Amino acid sequence: MIEIRGLTRRFGSFRAVDDVSLTVTPGKIFGLIGANGAGKTTLIRMLCGLLPPSEGSASVFGCDIVKDRYRIRERIGYMSQKFSLYPDLTVWENLDFYARLYGVSDRRNRVEELVEEFRLKESVRRPVYALGGGLRQRVAFAAALVHSPLLLILDEPTSGVDPLTRRLFWEQLYERTERGATVLVTTHYMDEAERCDEVALMNRGRIVVSGGVREIRDRFRSRLGERPSLEDIFADVIRRGGDDDKQELG
Numbered sequence: 001m002i003e004i005r006g007l008t009r010r011f012g013s014f015r016a017v018d019d020v021s022l023t024v025t026p027g028k029i030f031g032l033i034g035a036n037g038a039g040k041t042t043l044i045r046m047l048c049g050l051l052p053p054s055e056g057s058a059s060v061f062g063c064d065i066v067k068d069r070y071r072i073r074e075r076i077g078y079m080s081q082k083f084s085l086y087p088d089l090t091v092w093e094n095l096d097f098y099a100r101l102y103g104v105s106d107r108r109n110r111v112e113e114l115v116e117e118f119r120l121k122e123s124v125r126r127p128v129y130a131l132g133g134g135l136r137q138r139v140a141f142a143a144a145l146v147h148s149p150l151l152l153i154l155d156e157p158t159s160g161v162d163p164l165t166r167r168l169f170w171e172q173l174y175e176r177t178e179r180g181a182t183v184l185v186t187t188h189y190m191d192e193a194e195r196c197d198e199v200a201l202m203n204r205g206r207i208v209v210s211g212g213v214r215e216i217r218d219r220f221r222s223r224l225g226e227r228p229s230l231e232d233i234f235a236d237v238i239r240r241g242g243d244d245d246k247q248e249l250g
C-alpha cells in the first residue's frame with residue numbers, strides 16, 4: 001500500500017526526515033510513533049504529495065509521491081493536525097462541502113451516514129467555531145472519510161480529545177480496516193501504539209524500530225522480560241542511542 005525507500009527531507013542543513021524506508025501492509029493499522037519534532041508530520045506530508053522529498057522515493061497505491069501526487073491526493077483520506085474545517089460553516093455544510101469536493105455521488109446520504117456514525121446529530125446545524133475540541137476532531141475525521149478512501153492517513157487524530165472520542169476513533173479505525181481500508185496513524189500515546197498491527201518508532205528523523213507489534217515484542221523478550229510493553233522497548237532503544245537495536249538484537 002505504501003512503499004518508502006530512503007526518503008529524506010532537509011530544511012537547510014537540518015534533516016527532519018533522514019533516510020526512512022518502510023512498507024505499510026494493506027488492511028492493517030500502522031502506527032507512526034515519536035515525540036514532538038521526530039519528523040512524523042514531515043514524512044506524512046511527503047506521502048500525501050504536499051511536500052517534495054529532498055532524496056529517496058515512495059509510492060502510495062503504486063503511484064509515485066512526486067509524479068502522481070494529484071492522483072494520490074484524490075484517493076486518500078488525510079486528517080492533518082492543522083484545522084481543516086471552515087469555522088463559519090455548520091457541521092453539515094462542512095461535510096457537504098468535502099463531499100462535493102471529492103465528487104461523492106449521493107452526497108446527502110453519505111453525509112447522513114457520517115453524521116450517524118460519528119454521533120453528530122445534535123450538532124449538524126451548529127457552526128464549527130462553536131464546537132468543543134473533541135467534537136471538532138470528530139467532524140474533521142468524518143470529513144476525511146467522506147469519499148470512503150481505501151487509505152486513511154491521520155496525523156495525531158486523538159491529540160487533546162476526551163476518552164470517549166478516543167474510543168470512538170479507534171472503533172472507527174478497526175471498522176475501516178475490517179472493511180478493507182489501510183490506516184497510517186501518528187500518535188505519541190503509547191496505549192494507542194499497542195492497538196496498532198504494525199508500528200515504527202521515529203526519533204530525530206530516523207526510524208529506530210519497526211515491525212509487527214508481536215514481532216517487536218518477541219525481539220526484545222530476552223532483553224526486557226517476558227512481555228515488555230512498547231513503551232519499555234522504545235525507551236530502551238532511545239536510551240541506547242537509537243539506531244543500534246537491529247545490530248545488537250539481530
Ligand SMILES: Nc1ncnc2c1ncn2[C@@H]1O[C@H](COP(=O)(O)OP(=O)(O)OP(=O)(O)O)[C@@H](O)[C@H]1O
Pocket residue numbers: 011016034035036037038039040041042043081
Ligand atoms: N517547513 C519547515 N521549515 C523548517 N523546519 C521544519 C519545517 N517543518 C518541520 N520542521 C522541523 O522538522 C522537525 C520535524 O517536524 P515534524 O513536524 O515533522 O515533527 P513531528 O514528529 O510531526 O512532531 P509534532 O508531533 O510536533 O508534529 C522539527 O524540528 C521541525 O521544527
